[in-house]
Amino acid sequence: MDWLSEHAWAVWLGIAALLGIAELMSLDLVLVMLAVGAGGGAITAALGGPVALQIIVAAVTAIAMLALVRPSLVARLHQGPDLVLGTNKLLGQRATVTQRMTGLAVGQIKLAGETWSASPYDEHVSIEVGETVEVFEIRGATAYVHPIPELDSP
Structure with a gap:
C-alpha cells in the first residue's frame, strides 16, 4: 500500500x-x-x-x-465535402441554349457537355438560342432554367 x-x-x-x-x-x-x-x-x-x-x-x-x-x-x-449525386450536381450550373424555348415550347440546352431538354423556370419568359442560362431544377429529363443577364461592357 x-x-x-x-x-x-x-x-x-x-x-x-x-x-x-x-x-x-x-x-x-x-x-x-x-x-x-x-x-x-x-x-x-x-x-x-x-x-x-x-x-x-x-x-x-x-x-x-x-x-x-x-x-x-x-x-x-x-465534416467533409458533401457528396452530390445524380442530377443534383447540375443544379446552379450554367448552360447555353441551343434551341429556343418558351413557357409552352420545350427547347434544348448544352449542359456539362450533354444536350438536355429544357424549359424556362418562369413560364412567362422566352429564351433565345445562344443565351446563357442557370439550371434551377431538373424534373425527369427536363432542366428548368432561367436566363442570366448579360453584363454590358463599358
Whole structure:
C-alpha cells in the first residue's frame, strides 16, 4: 500500500495508457478524454497532491474534455465535402441554349457537355438560342432554367 501512495502518478499513468489503448479499439473519443483526465490525476500526484485532490482533478479534467473538446473534434471528423449525386450536381450550373424555348415550347440546352431538354423556370419568359442560362431544377429529363443577364461592357 505504501508503494501505491508513493507512486500514485505511475498508477494514474497506467490508467491513462490503458484508456488510450482501449480508445484505439472504440474510436469514440470518449476513452481518450478519460485518459487525459487520468493524466491530470498523474500530474497532481507527481506534484504531491492528496488522493482526494487527484481524483477531483482527474474527474474535472475528464468532464471538461468530454464537454468542451470532444464535440468539436467529433464535428471536425465528421465534416467533409458533401457528396452530390445524380442530377443534383447540375443544379446552379450554367448552360447555353441551343434551341429556343418558351413557357409552352420545350427547347434544348448544352449542359456539362450533354444536350438536355429544357424549359424556362418562369413560364412567362422566352429564351433565345445562344443565351446563357442557370439550371434551377431538373424534373425527369427536363432542366428548368432561367436566363442570366448579360453584363454590358463599358
